[in-house]
Amino acid sequence: MTLLARHHLPPKEGDYNLRNYLEACETFSWAEAEKAFSWKKTGRINMAHECVDKHVEEGYGSKTAIHYINGEDEYKLTFKEVKEKSDHLASVLRAHGVKKGDIVFIFLPKHPDCYIAMMAVIKLGAIAGPLFEAFMEEAIRDRVADCDGKFMITDHVLGKRIPKNDLPSLEKIFITSSPEHCEAGEISLPAELAAIERESDITEWLDMESGLNIHYTSGSTGKPKGVVHAHRAMVQQYLTGKWVLDLKNDDVYWCTAHPGWVTGTVYGIFAPWLNRATLVVNGGRFDARSWYRTLEKTEVTVWYSAPTAFRMLMAEGNDLQKEYDLSLLRHVLSVGEPLNPEVIYWGEETLGKRIHDTWWMTETGAQLIVNLPSEVIKPGSMGRPFPGIQVAILDDDGNILPHGEVGHLAIKASWPAIMREIWKNEEKYHSYFPFPGWYLSGDLAILDEDGYVFFQGRSDDMINSSGERIGPFEVESKLIEHPAVAEAGVIGKPDALRGEIVKAFIVLRKGYKPSDELLEDIRQFVKKKLAAHAAPREAEFIDQLPKTKISGKILRRELKARELEKINKR
Ligand code: WTA
Numbered sequence: 001m002t003l004l005a006r007h008h009l010p011p012k013e014g015d016y017n018l019r020n021y022l023e024a025c026e027t028f029s030w031a032e033a034e035k036a037f038s039w040k041k042t043g044r045i046n047m048a049h050e051c052v053d054k055h056v057e058e059g060y061g062s063k064t065a066i067h068y069i070n071g072e073d074e075y076k077l078t079f080k081e082v083k084e085k086s087d088h089l090a091s092v093l094r095a096h097g098v099k100k101g102d103i104v105f106i107f108l109p110k111h112p113d114c115y116i117a118m119m120a121v122i123k124l125g126a127i128a129g130p131l132f133e134a135f136m137e138e139a140i141r142d143r144v145a146d147c148d149g150k151f152m153i154t155d156h157v158l159g160k161r162i163p164k165n166d167l168p169s170l171e172k173i174f175i176t177s178s179p180e181h182c183e184a185g186e187i188s189l190p191a192e193l194a195a196i197e198r199e200s201d202i203t204e205w206l207d208m209e210s211g212l213n214i215h216y217t218s219g220s221t222g223k224p225k226g227v228v229h230a231h232r233a234m235v236q237q238y239l240t241g242k243w244v245l246d247l248k249n250d251d252v253y254w255c256t257a258h259p260g261w262v263t264g265t266v267y268g269i270f271a272p273w274l275n276r277a278t279l280v281v282n283g284g285r286f287d288a289r290s291w292y293r294t295l296e297k298t299e300v301t302v303w304y305s306a307p308t309a310f311r312m313l314m315a316e317g318n319d320l321q322k323e324y325d326l327s328l329l330r331h332v333l334s335v336g337e338p339l340n341p342e343v344i345y346w347g348e349e350t351l352g353k354r355i356h357d358t359w360w361m362t363e364t365g366a367q368l369i370v371n372l373p374s375e376v377i378k379p380g381s382m383g384r385p386f387p388g389i390q391v392a393i394l395d396d397d398g399n400i401l402p403h404g405e406v407g408h409l410a411i412k413a414s415w416p417a418i419m420r421e422i423w424k425n426e427e428k429y430h431s432y433f434p435f436p437g438w439y440l441s442g443d444l445a446i447l448d449e450d451g452y453v454f455f456q457g458r459s460d461d462m463i464n465s466s467g468e469r470i471g472p473f474e475v476e477s478k479l480i481e482h483p484a485v486a487e488a489g490v491i492g493k494p495d496a497l498r499g500e501i502v503k504a505f506i507v508l509r510k511g512y513k514p515s516d517e518l519l520e521d522i523r524q525f526v527k528k529k530l531a532a533h534a535a536p537r538e539a540e541f542i543d544q545l546p547k548t549k550i551s552g553k554i555l556r557r558e559l560k561a562r563e564l565e566k567i568n569k570r
Contacts, residue, residue, distance in 0.1 A: 132260030336467025
């Protein structure tokens with residue numbers, strides 16, 4: 001990869017919340033950022049209060065908090081309505097025993113109910129565990145069992161995927177549908193809301209270290225790990241919302257991620273609501289026309305999405321967007337996977353906008369490397385460290401490498417949004433800090449002389465498909481549960497549209513013959529049991545997997561090297 005981007009894109013004219021990056025870096029302090037919060041005066045801390053209730057108290061109750069759109073279904077909720085609905089739901093949950101520190105899983109589609117549930121859980125001081133709507137039985141079991149989850153909020157459709165009999169810890173399942181849709185033992189929320197009065201003074205006051213949300217995330221080894229964040233994260237989430245998303249009072253903001261992914265929670269709920277922006281919630285799946293229609297119809301001004309989505313729009317050609325009035329759109333951002341320079345040039349040409357790449361991770365809790373609207377973009381770079389954040393590229397021994405050399409992307413610890421813990425896994429938590437004072441991301445990168453960071457890949461086997469983190473071990477474990485599969489090795493294969501796709505190498509058990517039907521059956525097995533996005537898009541039968549001599553571990557690197565060689569030969 002070359003460091004010299006074809007050409008740099010200068011900032012466009014605009015009245016940005018942060019006008020000068022270098023100046024901000026010099027004078028920066030997190031303490032200054034804290035002044036925006038009501039707890040500076042009252043001492044009463046709770047994320048849900050800062051996101052919703054505070055705005056109502058300050059006279060913005062009639063402002064639109066959520067603009068929901070899903071095909072023909074469309075409506076708005078004000079901050080006052082979100083406050084009252086989340087107060088009411090919190091009252092019901094409390095009556096059912098939910099209290100501070102409990103984990104409450106939220107397994108709902110991209111729908112206002114999901115956002116209200118997040119606020120209700122957080123109001124009680126409980127830890128919100130949003131689950132991606134495509135998760136199937138196994139993905140749910142892994143997560144709920146890992147933290148002995150007691151509570152789950154879901155609907156009668158997704159709820160069918162919960163393997164209740166395998167989850168003895170799960171005491172109560174709340175269903176957002178009426179009683180006739182509930183199975184025995186499930187609790188109908190509409191019925192409970194009718195029976196239990198709304199308490200308006202329900203918010204639990206917390207301290208900065210109290211648990212806020214838990215997101216399970218994949219790595220190259222083992223099952224997904226529970227990354228827990230604390231309420232202190234709000235300081236950085238607010239300030240990145242203000243400076244990077246550039247949110248102002250009149251903004252209508254659309255983050256396309258589901259809250260089950262960290263982006264959908266932190267930048268789909270917290271950061272925009274801390275900045276009092278209106279959220280657009282689009283319930284539908286990706287479809288180029290309906291996405292452009294959403295931008296037009298809900299009058300989106302600030303838009304945060306992912307490279308795969310931009311590439312899919314790009315694949316539609318340069319004319320489709322002309323059918324829509326996108327004149328209100330003023331700021332576009334991207335996250336989750338490498339943003340190709342070509343996509344940035346496409347954005348310039350077709351939308352007339354620069355696409356601002358940002359880098360962060362579930363574990364970091366907020367953006368750390370960013371392209372600010374007031375600064376030059378070097379296409380191919382993820383941007384520069386947010387003020388107050390120090391980045392370095394380290395060699396394998398923890399020494400700082402000079403500009404231009406590839407090494408481990410590391411961040412000087414600590415910062416307000418960094419994870420509080422990995423649930424019940426101290427060893428894993430410490431593994432992020434192999435060298436004193438540095439958080440190691442697992443990404444490989446280059447830093448140039450201006451401080452711009454260029455992503456180069458991962459140092460481990462983690463797969464990133466369409467911006468979604470997929471652990472090869474999780475997929476391999478599921479594959480070998482299929483009766484025909486003896487062994488499986490899973491890698492990320494480079495893909496022009498999705499960044500990477502999941503590719504599986506499968507050794508069959510004796511008595512099974514390779515066939516296309518069998519491959520499809522195995523693929524469907526993973527899709528139905530684990531999650532659609534984790535199912536191998538490509539699979540290949542192989543006689544034997546390459547393994548390490550001593551421990552007999554699958555050499556995914558070798559599989560990947562062979563695959564890359566095949567691609568290069570073509
Ligand atoms: C990758 C998502 C290239 C990276 C917020 C990181 C990126 C992982 C970028 C975290 C980017 C994220 N360019 N790669 N701008 N942003 N990544 O936890 O490998 O789902 O370590 O958090 O995504 O994924 P996660």
